[in-house]
Amino acid sequence: MKNTRIAALAALGLAASLSLTACNGDDTAADASSQGSSSSNSSSSSSSGSGSKTEGGSSEGGSEAGAGKSGSGQNSEAGTDAPDSGAKSGGGKVTFCKTADLAIDAQDAAPDENTGRIDITMINRGSKTCSATGFAGVDIKDEDHTSSPIERGQAQPRVTTLKPGDAAVFNLAYEIDNSGESLASPTHIQVTPPNETHTVDLKWPAGAGAIKGAYTDVQVFPTHTTK
Known part of the structure; x- marks a missing residue:
């Protein structure tokens, strides 16, 4: 128990x-x-x-x-x-001169019998001041209906501002061939003013000396004023 x-x-x-x-x-x-x-x-x-x-x-x-x-x-x-x-x-507001506002002419300006020079004058016939500064485009047309572009000479463009009635000029320069055997037979000069696209045809100046060599031996120089 x-x-x-x-x-x-x-x-x-x-x-x-x-x-x-x-x-x-x-x-x-x-x-x-x-x-x-x-x-x-x-x-x-x-x-x-x-x-x-x-x-x-x-x-x-x-x-x-x-x-x-x-x-x-x-x-x-x-x-x-x-x-x-x-x-x-x-x-x-000065703008570039328009081809339509320019009276353009070409003249023989050879300083001697061996140096060829053609002066191309552009007169502002417009109503406003414009700029013709720079190189014009130039081609020379031959009697065989071909055309050759002219190269630029070694020169710096000068400011060329034209008031109405003012003139600018640029030159073509080359060596004259007095041998009588020149192969170049230019008939016209095609000119396009600086900074323009419209071209004018000018007759090759009567009495201008024959080009020695080829058209590639001709040079174009920039515009400048005549004053």
Whole structure:
């Protein structure tokens, strides 16, 4: 009987111990779960904050780039004003002379028997001042109906501004062939004024000396005023 009670008390104690251990285990698991959840939330919050900073930096960088482009555009607009300013400071509204406004003539102006020179004069018959600065385009037509372009001589163009009634002149220069065996038989001079596209045909001046060599030996010089 005594042994039975001792056995019953022992069983009771063992059951109580097991119950207490089970309770402690659940509490520990709950604590661990709570800590894990807190850690996860903290990590998620940290990650979210980091991403937000990155986007903000990118946005700010884009804004600065946009401002830079805007500034560049303003510089570009200022640059487009430069040609207009230059045009005003360079003489205002003076335009190049038009072929239709020029009376053009060719004359023999040889200074001696060995040096050939033809003066081509252009008179401004228009109502406005114009510029004839530069080299005229010149071709010489031969009696065989061919034409040859004339090369430019070594000279710097001079500013040639013509008021109504003013004249400009340019020269063709070559060496005269006195042998009587010249192979060149020029009939016309085709003249295109500087910075123009319309051409006029002038007769080769009567009495002009024969060209020595070929038409490639003739040179054209830039315009200048007669004053």
